Amino acid sequence: MCGIVGILGKADVAGQLVDALKRLEYRGYDSAGVATLIDGGLVSRRAEGKLRNLEAKLEQSPLAGTSGIGHTRWATHGAPSVRNAHPHATTRVAVVHNGIIENFLELRAEVEARGCRLESDTDTEVVAHLITLDLQAGKTPREAVAATLHRLKGAFSFAILFAGEDDLMIGARRGSPLAVGHGDGEMYLGSDAIALAPFTDRITYLEEGDWAVLTRRGVEIFDENDRPVERRETATSAAATLVDKGNFRHFMAKEIHEQPEVLGHTLSRYLDLTQSKTVLPKGAEFDFASCERLVISACGTAYYAGLIGKYWFETIARLPVDIDIASEFRYREVPVKAGDLALFVSQSGETADTLASLRYCKAQGMKIGAVVNVPESTIAREADFVFPTIAGREIGVASTKAFVCQLAVLASLAVHAGRVRGTISDEREAELVRMLAEIPAYAVKALRHEVEVEQLAQPLSKSQHVLYLGRGTSFPLAMEGALKLKEISYIHAEGYAAGELKHGPIALIDETMPVVIVAPYDGVFEKTVSNMQEVAARGGRIILITDQRGAEESGLQAWKTIVLPDVPAFIAPIVHAIPVQLLAYHTAVFMGTDVDQPRNLAKSVTVE
Template structure:
């Protein structure tokens, strides 16, 4: 969740680290800090709040250093404050440590250190780990690298750590298990970061650390060893990410930019995979497993938040097109249910970042039971991409806004292609329908572009409802997951309570909430459920509810029945979520902006949830 940046080389470390922390603000955090090593020794500066508060704290200080590291913390152990912020000193201040993840057995380690006379300034598990490493180093001798390796062999939990020592201004030690960490390699310089965004302006050459690996940067050289002290040869990747992709590009917020990028991100997720004219569909990442997918008796989809909603859409599509039973599970609950998984099952794990801890845990459990795992994620080289047997990248480009938008439509696009590929291989879809759906898919970017042209009208509607304290979202069939996603977007960024329901379920409880102060968003597109949804709208209007309807262009019935309509182009029912979700994203964004919310960094949320 939190953000890590570290540097050693010929540049001034502090401004580089601060800039990197700003690039990682999208991950969600509540405090920030830096550690620097120069002639004045190993110094730590940290502050509750945004990186800007840390900058203010640093202003006027002499901060020259060629080595340094920084951290943005999302609180787990201990409340957000200056003391609990990272970096943390070790007991004798010989080391400084930053850490993402959770050390599950920190209490037992801390108790042992307390018996030795250690005291602790913070409530964090991170300080405990730093003191533990220093204690081993001081009492067992050997190098700092050996002390780190011995300490991590005793640790239970997840971590990405970087350590500096006052004894060596050329040395950084980094390690990971279950939390992402990337090493950047420049000309006579090295970088460590949670992802590539803070370092791409300096180098495109990176090494993704694997679990149980330690990176030792010392005297201008990089060495990778495992916890059992086996030296490995790092594979150097070329990062394709461009600096422009992580900047706002003239938009007020990253979220708005990413909503408007969806025509391109959907197209990019299909690029090279679809040829409607020839009825051709190819997913290279599934090539060797497509027969197994088509022959599977059951698919289990796991994900969290927006990815879970994309999985719900995929459930409808796989069952409709490929005639394979599908179950969709919250990844966070999956592993605690002792699920029944057989060797013939396919598990599809969905994650924008590819680092979601709950989803990774679900993958490991399913693998242990013999299932075949497919991954759908956006980040090349991410943990999920490496942990799965096969899969497909979404090619959405970096998503900086904490509330996912283009990730959802990209995931649904890729999952739809997977369902079509399985149906084609299984022989249960007519060639005419396959060609029709592929042609419709190719038309989706232009149709999303048309929805985006209604942004000003949506803004006018949003202004009317900034007063609201509650919202209900209703949809049927494939639009039910869209209703859930629309409600999630609103509550994530505006802090308005919102719930999504299948439209028919309203009368089984939620209808009690309907009055003249309750806005109800209904996805009422022309599909097989249209007449039923119209009846549900009448039930709302009979109780004086105010209805915002997402309608199909040319609908002459609903405008006279509801308070507001937002039209979207006619789309095949199977593909409707790719278009019907877009006005809901804009509505949530506009309401949040009008309420003065920080839409890119909503409170308490993190972009990459790397703790369970």
């Protein structure tokens, strides 16, 4: 979950390390730190909280050195504090780490029994001491790192510096991403290519189990069995400039407003408007006609996108879909069929549970598809078929534009599957393609309701609990709306299938309970209205998100009704996602929370 960077440079690197960490702060912002070599000795600066606190410390106490490592942390072992901030070091070794060492308690007891004094609560510090003990026993840095890696259980990536070794850095990865950057007399390590973009566009991605020895002359890479291997150097397309907020107060607001544009970019990859047909990206031409069952797995917001996709695949393509949260799927030993498609949805392409589920399905002989926003990510590289979302870099931790682009891709794939499976006619495909092509224009219209939504923020912020309801594809959207509100405003919210109201949640309804009902006029609208009447009868404060016909047909006086343009039911969840996002955003802004970096969360969940 954390971000790591390392530089073997020509000039002092502390400033470069901080600049690179700014690109990785979405991975964690509980604390940050850097370490460099000065006259052969390891010197560090660490600070609790966001990266600006580390910058302030470096301004007060600058750090020289042409070799260094840096880290921005999302806390796993140990509370956010200076003592738990990375790098963790002994007199001979400094380490930054992304991941979790599962057997660290056993290893901690061992190194303490051997006389080591640990100063933090982290699992990472144990690694520094293990390597140091091997160095004291006469091993070289390479030998010491190799021996330590074989003793570790869990998921990790490391960047390691050694006292007295100005031209040496070692990196390693297992279950957590790490990239090597190639420069002119300089070398780099980073959690992803984005961190290294200001320095180089020549990247080598370490594969699972790899570890790498960097000097300013180049890199040697070894596999998990310590055998030398060759890994391909590629040119990265990661942007070389930091994304800014433009005229918006928060990245989340900017990303919500970018949705019409990025939806257009994404749909252009999947629609041939001249032929009114769906197309698959080059290299991703999976034959849905041969597929008997589709497996979808994802986490968080991506999982809700997958749930909506399930409705589309089953109703349009008549393709049965099994979907599960990746953190559950990976441990269930799910029976799957070789040759069928397993589809994994992830914004970052590095989500640990999703990646583990992918590897399980791959081992069972399934074909692997990836709906990802980062084409250079691990999930994308390990998939057989990559279905990209063209959302651009998403900075806000709460996913918005990546979510709607995931929906656009899944909808397009469902239509394509329907055509090749013969469950829809060419004429029906053309009709659905026209609907998809209209989504960006509908998104523009939906954004025009922002002021109406913003007016709800103040009264909603006074609530302790909020209930979201929906049916059909609006049910997963209700769960996504509740998640968004929880993530950034810290108000407790739950999303339910509207038909489940009488099976328990109705007990919560009183005159203080806001109930957000997502109800476009569709085939289940009348049923949803019945549930609205049940809420109204008990004094619940209804916020109805619907379209013009739905507003006219509901027959109820809601506390507030957001009336979107009439849209076809097929694309309604994509358009209705926008007011759902805006509601969470403006409530959080009114409450004064950190919208872009909410507490306890990180953008890319690369540990369990």
